[in-house]
Amino acid sequence: LxxxxxxxxxxxxxxxxxxxxxxxxxxxxxxxxxxxxxxxxxxxxxxxxxxxxxxxxRQLENGDRGFSLMRNGPLDMRMDPRRDLTAADIVNSYSEEELTRIFRDLGEEPASRRIASQLVKQRKTSPFHETIQLAKAIEKIVGRHGRRHPATQIFQALRMEVNDxxxxxxxxxxxxxxxxxxxxxxxxxxxxxxxxxxxxxxxxxxxxxxxxxxxxxxxxxxxxxxxxxxxxxxxxxxxxxxxxxxxxxxxxxxxxxxx
Ligand SMILES: C[S@@+](CC[C@H](N)C(=O)[O-])C[C@H]1O[C@@H](n2cnc3c(N)ncnc32)[C@H](O)[C@@H]1O
CATH class of the missing domain: 3.40.50.150 (Vaccinia Virus protein VP39)
Incomplete structure (x- = not known):
């Protein structure tokens, strides 16, 4: 089974x-x-x-599922498409405190507060709908250090929250x-x-x-x-x-x- x-x-x-x-x-x-x-x-x-x-x-490599920060697609990340909550819903509607909490607790991201506060500011004029749009915004906020993409931990946190x-x-x-x-x-x-x-x-x-x-x-x-x-x-x-x-x-x- x-x-x-x-x-x-x-x-x-x-x-x-x-x-x-x-x-x-x-x-x-x-x-x-x-x-x-x-x-x-x-x-x-x-x-x-x-x-x-x-x-x-399969999920990661299909840009349309929204899990990848390398392939553009909708900010979705639902493993089960029957569920309602998407990554875009979280980024565009959670409060700054809630975003900080999930980035810190689920992504173990040291710059959680700074990223959450900037995303909340930016979404007022341009809401986040696509993966590369979000990945680039995060890269701009924290800069690039090392080989890992700076949005990796945030994407992990969003995926874990979307799928509980x-x-x-x-x-x-x-x-x-x-x-x-x-x-x-x-x-x-x-x-x-x-x-x-x-x-x-x-x-x-x-x-x-x-x-x-x-x-x-x-x-x-x-x-x-x-x-x-x-x-x-x-x-x-x-x-x-x-x-x-x-x-x-x-x-x-x-x-x-x-x-
Ligand atoms: C690491 S992959 C492994 C897939 C499979 N064992 C293989 O080798 O192709 C994890 C899979 O678990 C599924 N998954 C994750 N959390 C789940 C859950 N709570 N209930 C059911 N499936 C889940 C995902 O949709 C994904 O397809």
Whole structure:
């Protein structure tokens, strides 16, 4: 069973996996709704789950989707086009404080406040509708330092806000963990530190058999104990893999096994 919230990914995978016939079922769905999808298929427990998070090369390379700061297109960034909120809506309607918060918290961008304040000024006369327009405006505000485009972190923040990525990850981890059968493995590939922190904490909090606090006379059983860690440190791509596939560079794989 494969889920993706992007209908284009589902139609692409349908063609690629056709040779497997009835062994594959694909559904356009957010993985936070995995429980409902499993219910609709009459599946109670699952023997394993893999979350391959973030954005795909297909999405990034299609300028019309609005994810790329190199290819011009509408400021969209929705992985699921049935949703309403686009990146343009955020840039043109969020308050300066809200923009600062998402640029800082989701983009980890040091110049968040300066960028937010300038964008709010500029949008009064020329609202932002296209990716290159926004990328150039940000480049003008912060200048160019190093090899990375100066708008990279802002684009990441907008994409994560549009798709509610961190909350969807929290919800998806819970939804899938509750359906894993004993011995089933849960593997998650994250592509940046905010995602990886959520995955790390999720597995850590559920792999401790006992909890202890200084004020307790003795350790108490952990009510959330349900996993054994398979990877205590994340698995990262080797230098060869990174050379062959530059986009694997930031990937971190964590795996836990349902007890
Ligand atoms: C890194 S790509 C991997 C795609 C696929 N595994 C492949 O190798 O081609 C991530 C995919 O996850 C999808 N995605 C991201 N967040 C999602 C969510 N909350 N629910 C469902 N799909 C999601 C994106 O639309 C994208 O197609």
């Amino acid at each position: 494969g889920l993706d919230q992007d209908p284009d990914a589902i139609s692409h995978a349908t063609g690629r996996l056709a040779q497997f016939g009835g062994r594959v079922t694909l559904r356009q769905a957010n993985f936070r709704d995995a429980g409902q999808v499993l219910d609709s298929l009459g599946i109670l427990g699952i023997g394993g789950a893999l979350l391959d998070l973030g954005i795909s090369s 990525e961190l909350q969807a990850l929290q919800d998806g981890l819970l939804a899938l963990a509750s359906r894993l059968e004993p011995g089933a493995r849960f593997a998650v590939i994250a592509f940046h530190s905010l995602e990886d922190r959520i995955v790390k904490n999720f597995f850590r909090d559920r792999s401790r058999e006992f909890l202890d606090r200084p004020e307790w006379p003795e350790p108490r059983p952990n009510p959330d104990f349900q996993f054994a860690l398979v990877t205590s440190k994340p698995v990262e791509p080797s230098p060869e893999e990174q050379r062959e596939n530059a986009r694997s560079r930031s990937a971190k794989l964590r795996v836990a096994e349902r007890i």
